[in-house]
Amino acid sequence: MTAVETGAVHAAGAEASTETGPATPARPKGTHMYVLENVTKQYAGKRTVTALKDVSLEIAAGQMVAIQGPTGGGKSTLLQMLGALDRPTSGRVRLGESDISHLPDAKLARVRAKEVGFVFQGFNLIPTLTAQENVETALEPLGVPGPERRRRAAEALAAVGLADRATHVPGELSGGQQQRVAIARALVKEPDVLLADEPTGALDEETRDEILGLLEGLWRDRGLTLVIVTHDSAVARRAERRLHIKHGTVTER
Amino acid sequence: MFFTYLRRELAGRRRQTAIIAIGMALAIALVMIVNAVSTGVRDAQAQVLQSVYGVGTDLTVTATPAAPGEGDGPQRFEFGADDGETADGSTSISQSRLTSGPGSQTFDASSLDTVQGLGGVSAAAATLALENVTFSGELPDFSAQQDGTDRVAPGDGTGEQPPQGGFDGAGGSAFDVDRVSVLGVDPAGAAVGPLSSVELADGRGLESGDTGQAVVVLDATYATSAELAVGDTIDLGGTDFEVVGTVASTSADATTASNAYIPLDLAQSISGQDGMISDLYVQADSSDRIDAVQAEIEEALPDATVSTQADLASQVSGSLSTASSLISNLGLWVSLAVLVAAFLIAILFTIQGVTRRTREFGTLKAIGWRNGRIVGQVAGESLVQGLIGGAAGLVIGLAGIWIVNLMGLTLGGSAGGITAGGPGGAAMQGADASGAMPGGMAGGPFGAAAATQTTTEVVLNAPVTVGVIAIAIGLAVLGGLAAGAIGGWRASRLRPAEALRSVA
Ligand SMILES: Nc1ncnc2c1ncn2[C@@H]1O[C@H](COP(=O)(O)OP(=O)(O)O)[C@@H](O)[C@H]1O
Ligand SMILES: [Mg+2]
Numbered sequence: 001m002t003a004v005e006t007g008a009v010h011a012a013g014a015e016a017s018t019e020t021g022p023a024t025p026a027r028p029k030g031t032h033m034y035v036l037e038n039v040t041k042q043y044a045g046k047r048t049v050t051a052l053k054d055v056s057l058e059i060a061a062g063q064m065v066a067i068q069g070p071t072g073g074g075k076s077t078l079l080q081m082l083g084a085l086d087r088p089t090s091g092r093v094r095l096g097e098s099d100i101s102h103l104p105d106a107k108l109a110r111v112r113a114k115e116v117g118f119v120f121q122g123f124n125l126i127p128t129l130t131a132q133e134n135v136e137t138a139l140e141p142l143g144v145p146g147p148e149r150r151r152r153a154a155e156a157l158a159a160v161g162l163a164d165r166a167t168h169v170p171g172e173l174s175g176g177q178q179q180r181v182a183i184a185r186a187l188v189k190e191p192d193v194l195l196a197d198e199p200t201g202a203l204d205e206e207t208r209d210e211i212l213g214l215l216e217g218l219w220r221d222r223g224l225t226l227v228i229v230t231h232d233s234a235v236a237r238r239a240e241r242r243l244h245i246k247h248g249t250v251t252e253r
Numbered sequence: 254m255f256f257t258y259l260r261r262e263l264a265g266r267r268r269q270t271a272i273i274a275i276g277m278a279l280a281i282a283l284v285m286i287v288n289a290v291s292t293g294v295r296d297a298q299a300q301v302l303q304s305v306y307g308v309g310t311d312l313t314v315t316a317t318p319a320a321p322g323e324g325d326g327p328q329r330f331e332f333g334a335d336d337g338e339t340a341d342g343s344t345s346i347s348q349s350r351l352t353s354g355p356g357s358q359t360f361d362a363s364s365l366d367t368v369q370g371l372g373g374v375s376a377a378a379a380t381l382a383l384e385n386v387t388f389s390g391e392l393p394d395f396s397a398q399q400d401g402t403d404r405v406a407p408g409d410g411t412g413e414q415p416p417q418g419g420f421d422g423a424g425g426s427a428f429d430v431d432r433v434s435v436l437g438v439d440p441a442g443a444a445v446g447p448l449s450s451v452e453l454a455d456g457r458g459l460e461s462g463d464t465g466q467a468v469v470v471l472d473a474t475y476a477t478s479a480e481l482a483v484g485d486t487i488d489l490g491g492t493d494f495e496v497v498g499t500v501a502s503t504s505a506d507a508t509t510a511s512n513a514y515i516p517l518d519l520a521q522s523i524s525g526q527d528g529m530i531s532d533l534y535v536q537a538d539s540s541d542r543i544d545a546v547q548a549e550i551e552e553a554l555p556d557a558t559v560s561t562q563a564d565l566a567s568q569v570s571g572s573l574s575t576a577s578s579l580i581s582n583l584g585l586w587v588s589l590a591v592l593v594a595a596f597l598i599a600i601l602f603t604i605q606g607v608t609r610r611t612r613e614f615g616t617l618k619a620i621g622w623r624n625g626r627i628v629g630q631v632a633g634e635s636l637v638q639g640l641i642g643g644a645a646g647l648v649i650g651l652a653g654i655w656i657v658n659l660m661g662l663t664l665g666g667s668a669g670g671i672t673a674g675g676p677g678g679a680a681m682q683g684a685d686a687s688g689a690m691p692g693g694m695a696g697g698p699f700g701a702a703a704a705t706q707t708t709t710e711v712v713l714n715a716p717v718t719v720g721v722i723a724i725a726i727g728l729a730v731l732g733g734l735a736a737g738a739i740g741g742w743r744a745s746r747l748r749p750a751e752a753l754r755s756v757a
Contacts, residue, residue: 076753079753080750080753083619085619085748085749085750085752085753086748086749086750105624106623106624108749109618109621109622109623109624109749110621112618112619112620112621112749113620113621113622114621118616118619118620118752120616120752120753122612124612124613124616124752126258126613126616126617127265127613128258128261128262128264128265128266129257129258129261130261133254133257133258133261136254137254137258137617137620137622138620138621140254140622140626141620141621141622141623141626142621149254169265185620186620189621197753
């Protein structure tokens with residue numbers, strides 16, 4: 001049993017205000033963004049794999065959390081639970097006020113569309129769409145009308161410094177630029193939570209710092225809750241809180 | 254977003270789009286061409302039937318043919334001692350006889366009233382099909398002893414046929430046998446029957462006032478070959494008929510059903526078949542009552558054979574029937590096989606495309622796209638690919654049909670002879686095949702069917718119908734939807750967590 005108590009550490013720059021985004025934190029400070037109770041996730045197969053074992057933890061609103069651990073330890077699986085991508089085999093996952101551990105697929109999709117932004121190791125842009133259109137895909141499930149969708153996507157691209165690359169397709173962009181587009185896509189919906197799974201894993205060192213700086217700045221400016229899976233201790237050191245997952249078991253560092 | 258994404262995918266994945274569209278296009282074009290050609294062949298069959306049975310004929314009634322050997326005996330020309338003129342001991346003779354050929358059957362004309370009285374019959378007409386055989390030639394002196402080795406050159410069974418009988422050692426003799434098919438028709442009405450599919454080439458047609466008059470309307474092709482024109486006379490069964498008009502077929506550049514058309518009453522009296530007819534042409538009230546009318550007539554006339562257009566179509570022989578069976582068997586199966594292959598290609602490539610885009614669809618799900626939205630996107634892509642294939646197929650198909658029509662393929666077909674009724678071909682085989690006629694002049698079946706079996710040459714015209722275009726569009730939509738449904742189903746089963754799968 002791994003019960004992790006959240007430290008009362010809050011986003012240092014949550015009060016900062018910029019001209020690009022809302023300054024108000026998505027949740028009032030001090031409340032829990034996430035509460036996980038005895039979450040177990042098993043994958044059935046020839047041999048049942050227990051990816052998460054009885055995990056209980058809380059993540060405060062506006063917190064920046066780094067998750068580390070060996071490959072196959074369960075980092076991505078934990079992120080899936082947080083991101084409403086999948087349901088736990090047992091236990092409860094509470095996001096804000098709602099329990100997302102027992103929702104039907106359509107409701108889970110709705111939670112993902114509105115409240116969670118994802119950034120992936122492999123950028124995961126749609127290769128045939130332009131940067132602008134890739135960002136717009138995040139507003140599609142919210143039913144944002146065309147003109148507003150285009151305006152907001154353009155603003156999000158500007159916020160990551162890529163206003164001049166709006167009409168380029170991913171193949172015409174560098175890895176760092178692609179990840180910026182992906183970050184714009186994650187943030188354009190103004191989510192409560194930003195989840196990043198090894199966002200710098202495919203980038204060189206210089207670009208890595210650039211992307212981390214960007215994420216950190218956005219987290220600070222927008223009062224997001226940021227959960228970032230990373231192998232990189234340099235990245236982890238910049239987080240307010242570090243979790244370690246090994247064999248499905250979470251420990252605080 | 255839907256259309257932007259759709260457009261970008263199709264443009265960005267040109268190879269897949271091209272392969273699916275080309276497969277669909279070829280299959281659709283093939284189906285269109287096969288369909289159009291088979292319509293063309295069916296039209297050609299209908300034309301052949303029309304030239305023989307007339308427009309609007311739904312059913313024909315004939316007497317059930319008697320078993321071979323029964324009924325008609327061999328025809329016999331009997332010449333009296335004083336026939337012809339005598340010069341150097343030989344006899345020059347010429348005689349024409351108007352009869353129904355061997356194997357043909359007649360039945361009572363009252364059947365016409367019976368049929369007209371039936372419900373569901375809108376029109377009926379009776380005809381008597383006859384054959385006029387003119388035998389002319391020179392006979393050697395009969396005092397010379399016949400030595401029994403008579404030879405006859407094989408005839409070709411059509412039209413004029415000069416069998417040359419020779420008596421060994423006794424000088425030569427030559428006979429001409431001239432056959433003319435003659436149809437006795439009711440001069441008052443030609444609403445149904447063979448004359449409904451002809452148009453006047455010269456002179457006039459038969460009119461109600463012609464009853465009992467020795468007037469004849471000739472087939473224009475026959476008139477030309479026999480060097481006869483309006484105003485001339487022709488000897489039919491010993492009576493001189495005045496040629497009042499010539500007619501040609503409206504449906505094809507073909508001959509009409511018969512060489513000559515005379516008033517029914519004269520046909521009956523000259524051939525000695527008063528009150529008899531050989532064929533009834535029946536038109537039903539509506540096309541869906543044909544089977545019912547057929548059953549009614551069969552009940553009212555138990556001895557008759559009642560044939561529908563479909564029955565008659567199956568009697569069309571020649572290159573037409575070869576083409577017809579080729580199209581309906583080979584063409585159908587080949588185009589079906591190609592179609593199935595094209596659908597499979599479309600489906601497999603769509604599945605492959607979805608598999609390749611696993612992470613893409615997983616990502617879209619991870620950022621909140623509903624399943625239905627992604628299925629719709631995949632289906633939309635497939636549908637448009639199908640439609641592109643359909644449009645290309647339509648163009649290729651129309652070009653193919655155009656080329657087929659440009660080739661101007663000619664198909665020949667003949668429908669079962671009128672006098673011979675059904676298996677008439679059998680009678681003509683004797684004349685065709687036998688090299689020697691037994692027993693002197695009196696013997697030997699003259700193939701009666703030969704003269705009346707009309708071979709119609711029809712130029713194949715594959716029509717572009719609304720149906721053909723509907724097939725192309727329908728198949729394109731169907732193929733697109735089939736691939737889209739299966740591809741969409743695959744996409745719908747992807748887990749959103751696929752987005753997090755590390756890059757391979
Ligand atoms: N879809 C799946 N089916 C079966 N096993 C899985 C699946 N996803 C992850 N696992 C297993 O769960 C464990 C944790 O995986 P993961 O969360 O991806 O680890 P990490 O991200 O820390 O490398 C591993 O043993 C992995 O093989
Ligand atoms: Mg992982």
